[in-house]
Amino acid sequence: MELVQISDDAAGQRLDNFLLARLKGVPKSHVYRLLRKGEVRVNKGRAKPEYRLEAGDIVRLPPVRRPEAGTTPPRGRAAGVRLETQILHEDDRLIVLDKPSGIAVHGGSGLSHGVIEAMRAARPDAPYLELVHRLDRETSGCLLIAKRRSMLRALHDLLREGRVEKRYLALVKGRWELGQVRLEDRLRKSIRGGERVVTVDEGGKTAASIFRPVEIGSAASLLEVRIMTGRTHQIRVQAAEAGHPLAGDERYGDREYNRKMKALGLERLFLHAASVGWEDPVSGEWRMFSAPLPEDLREVLSRLDTHHG
Numbered sequence: 001m002e003l004v005q006i007s008d009d010a011a012g013q014r015l016d017n018f019l020l021a022r023l024k025g026v027p028k029s030h031v032y033r034l035l036r037k038g039e040v041r042v043n044k045g046r047a048k049p050e051y052r053l054e055a056g057d058i059v060r061l062p063p064v065r066r067p068e069a070g071t072t073p074p075r076g077r078a079a080g081v082r083l084e085t086q087i088l089h090e091d092d093r094l095i096v097l098d099k100p101s102g103i104a105v106h107g108g109s110g111l112s113h114g115v116i117e118a119m120r121a122a123r124p125d126a127p128y129l130e131l132v133h134r135l136d137r138e139t140s141g142c143l144l145i146a147k148r149r150s151m152l153r154a155l156h157d158l159l160r161e162g163r164v165e166k167r168y169l170a171l172v173k174g175r176w177e178l179g180q181v182r183l184e185d186r187l188r189k190s191i192r193g194g195e196r197v198v199t200v201d202e203g204g205k206t207a208a209s210i211f212r213p214v215e216i217g218s219a220a221s222l223l224e225v226r227i228m229t230g231r232t233h234q235i236r237v238q239a240a241e242a243g244h245p246l247a248g249d250e251r252y253g254d255r256e257y258n259r260k261m262k263a264l265g266l267e268r269l270f271l272h273a274a275s276v277g278w279e280d281p282v283s284g285e286w287r288m289f290s291a292p293l294p295e296d297l298r299e300v301l302s303r304l305d306t307h308h309g
Contacts, residue, residue, distance in 0.1 A: 006057040009128075009149040015042065016049035018059070021128065024120060026064055034062060079103070079113060080122025088142070089289055093151040095119075095129075096276070098291040099143040101268050105134050119145065133159060133230065138248075141168070141273025141291045154281045159230060165277045168225045169214070169293060170235055171270035171300070172244035173257045176221035180212040183238045187231050197251070198233040200241055207231040209238055220247060220261075220304055224274070235271060246271055247300075264303045265296070272297060 010018065019031050019040065038046040041060040042053070053059070089096040097115065099105070104114040113121065116131050123129065132144035132155045146152035158164050188204030190197055208228040215222040221244070225235050236252045239245055245253040247261045247270040261270075277288035293301075 001063060002061040004059045004061060006053045006055055006059065008055045011053055011055040011057075011149070012153060013053055013149060014049065015040070015047055015051040015053060015059075018053055019061075021130075022061070023064055024124065030064075034064070080118035080120070083115060083118055084122055088291060093146070093148050095145040095147060096289045097143045097145060099135055099140055099273075101138050101140040101294070101296075104137040105131055105143065115143065116145070132156070135273055136233065136236075136269070136271070138269035139168075139271045139273060140294050140297075142166075142276040142289055143273070144276065155278070158278050158281070162228055163278060165275075165288075166227050166230075166273065167275045168227070168235060169272045169274045169297075170223050170225050170239065171220050171247040171266075171297075172223055172239050173220060173247065173254055174244055175218050176211075176213045176216050176223060176244055178211065178242065180210065182208060182210045182228075183242060184208045185238055185241060187234065187237055189232055195251075196232065198231070198237050200237065205229075205231060207234045207238065209235060211239070211242075215301075217304060222301065236269075261300070264300055266300045267296065270297055270300065 004022070016031065016035065019035070020028065023031055032049065034040050035047075035049050039062040040047070042051060042057055044058075044060070083097060086098045086100060087095055088098050099115060103118075105116060106114040107117045116129065120126065120129050126147070128147055128149060130146050130152050132146050132152060135141065135143055144155065146155065155164070185200050185207050186202055186204040187198050187207045188201035190199065206229060210226045210228070212224045212226075213221055214224050227234055233252070236246050236249050240249070240252040245257070247253070248258055248266045249269050250258065272293055273291065274293070275288060275290040277286060279285070280287050
């Protein structure tokens, strides 16, 4: 049996999330079974998974068999080691990762691991690693991972207040003739055929983005998109709604156009989280991180005559 006193830094998180991080390697189903059976106690009483921990709480952990050191699934650890080479910046509070396309930020939906699981597997001794925000599986670029609970809370506050500046590069179908424009739509999430789909719907939540052309061609246009809200699939849905779906977007895009782009070597969604910036809540200085456009997307641009189209 182990007794853990909750520090200020750990306060505010859900009990289940705290346990999953603390009992690394123990199957999720087993952690929830311990909670259901009341084997985990908070201040000597039973507690629900969604209970928000408070500073000073005493959590009793039952003895749990954990995987031996070095028995992390090799695929997860190998993926984590690979991701370590994609780190753009790291300090004692934060990791800024240049996420490759094709890896989900979270395991689930048939995937044994995502970015965060792979990073934890590569760093079994790290006391705290949590995603600050999400990127779609196919989207590459800047992804923030907090190394402290206090940093996660601070960045979540900034995100909620719209004080984090996120810019993306997107290639869209056709000649963009809207100039720089702010698009606002109301978007609603639903599940269709087991997949998450976002539609424009008056009853949905407001999504706002500023689209600015970088290079305009007849077949395709490269845009910089600054998002003012963080809705699921926001850029993809708004671009399609404006008549310029993203190249390689299999969910909201143009199938025939995607075929043409594939012939130019585009094997995935052309969307890249190019930069992220905010005013540091501790020092007050502006922090900005950027991820270069990946080589596969650069090659597609070089095959497109975007300058003279």
